[in-house]
Amino acid sequence: MKTDIAVIGGGASGITAAIAAKEANRRADVTIIEKLPRTGKKIIASGNGKCNLSNKKISEYNYHGSVRAVDIIGNMPDYTSFFTDYLGVLCVSGSEGREGGIYPRSNSSNTIVNAMRMKLDELGIKEICGCEITGIIPENNGYTLICGDENIHCKRVIIAAGGYAAPSFGTDGGIMRLLKNMGYKTSKICPAVAPLRVNPDKLKGLKGVRVKGEISAVSGGRILRTERGEMQFNENNISGICVFNLAYLFAEYEGKLSLKADFLPDMSWDELKNYLENIRKSRGNLPLEELLTGIFVKNLAVYIVKNSIENPLTDRISTLSNSGIQSVLNRIKSLEFEVCGCSPWQNSQSTMGGIHASCVDGNLQSRLHKGIYLCGEILDTAGDCGGYNLQWAWSSGMLAGGSCGKSLKGAGK
Ligand SMILES: Cc1cc2nc3c(=O)[nH]c(=O)nc-3n(C[C@H](O)[C@H](O)[C@H](O)COP(=O)(O)OP(=O)(O)OC[C@H]3O[C@@H](n4cnc5c(N)ncnc54)[C@H](O)[C@@H]3O)c2cc1C
DSSP states (O other), rough: OOOEEEEEOOOHHHHHHHHHHHOTTTTOOEEESSSSSSSSSSHHHHHHTOOOOEEEEGGGGGGGGEEEEEEHHHOEEEEIIIIIITTTTOOOOOGGGTTTEEEEEEEEEHHHHHHHHHHHEEEEEEEEOOOOOOOEEETTEEEEEETTEEEEEEEEEEEOOOOSGGGTOOOOOHHHHHHHHHOOOOOEEEEEEOOOOHHHHHHTTTTOOOEEEEEEEEEEEEEEEEEEEEEESSSSSSEEEHHHGGGHHHHHTTSSOOEESSOTTTHHHHHHHHHHHHHHHTTTBBBGTTTTTTSOHHHHHHHHHHHHSSOOOBBBGGGGOOOHHHHHHHHHHHEEEEEEEOGGGGGOEEEOOOBBBGGBBBBBSSSSTEEEEOOOOOOOOOTTTTTTHHHHHHHHHHHHHHHHHHHHTOOOO
């Protein structure tokens, strides 16, 4: 089989790249090659089926890795131009109180995929599904892609095969390993937008607790990043969007990373101390077990008191010493959990690390192989939770596809 431009991977970045390539060069024959039986499967699952496709506030702070994602995003058409003006999809911001997040107005990710598929049809872009590329061989004037017994000959290749996150959507890092064997440099890889594992002993009694607060990633006593939101305590990990946004730090700080929780960030240490001293006075007859009943859900309230003081919880609150109050305070405002691992890939939404920025030029063309372009999660950038990863996929797809299409001017029929 022959095509001018072969796009490996029919996810968010691959579909966008195919569209951009065809728009840049209507004469080029563009084909998406997808391993799964259909394209766009991860987009459909995104944002709990609602597709948080972008964010109103995009800055450097939201992207991590060697690729300068925010510069590329800033130079590409924004979500309104691409989705509303070009694809006809109406978008709204802030579904479910998620500040800044942009969603399709329909509240359904299918709207996005349907609009993209219609555009692929309109432009005459072909799809070959159920075809896993296992080899990319440079040849005169292009490349041969290996898919089982089939060879696909093309002039240009756009690699949009994603990373390692959520392998049930076709992303097991196979193409990343292939590129490594072809000489591409990768930076350290770990799950991003994912829970972080902590010692299960430290979590005993907390399983099932959900609490709003502040959580910081700490290393060597230094706070690396602080997030606010709902923390969820599970058997061997802590999750919630606020933790998801810290997971990427595991790649750099493995073995020396902790999470420090402040369960009452809106109250200062002094205010809280006064509050506890008042309780000791006014509710001194109650058992210690009830000390924090007015502040937290039962399991968390008991966990904090139990781990702060040695007295039996049946003792009266009035027996609480000043150092006992300090110890309770410490656990409410600064409870530290050592991170002992990251989550399995199936529980993560993105990949920290990937093909290093030094392997591509400003148009996302490979510096190692002319005519190969890369886009999306396979590149070394991970966005925060909140529409940042999909925005990167669309923007990098536009850049790689557009540059690739232009580079072939005059090719095709
Ligand atoms: C459950 C879930 C929810 C998410 N929700 C959001 C959200 O709401 N907002 C947000 O911004 N981000 C979200 N993300 C992250 C976001 O979906 C991804 O970062 C983005 O889809 C990556 O796009 P991509 O095109 O680079 O890769 P992918 O979408 O992963 O697509 C890569 C494609 O390449 C195919 N492929 C892989 N290897 C081969 C091969 N060898 N041959 C042929 N094809 C191959 C795969 O089958 C896959 O279809 C979510 C992720 C998950 C898992």
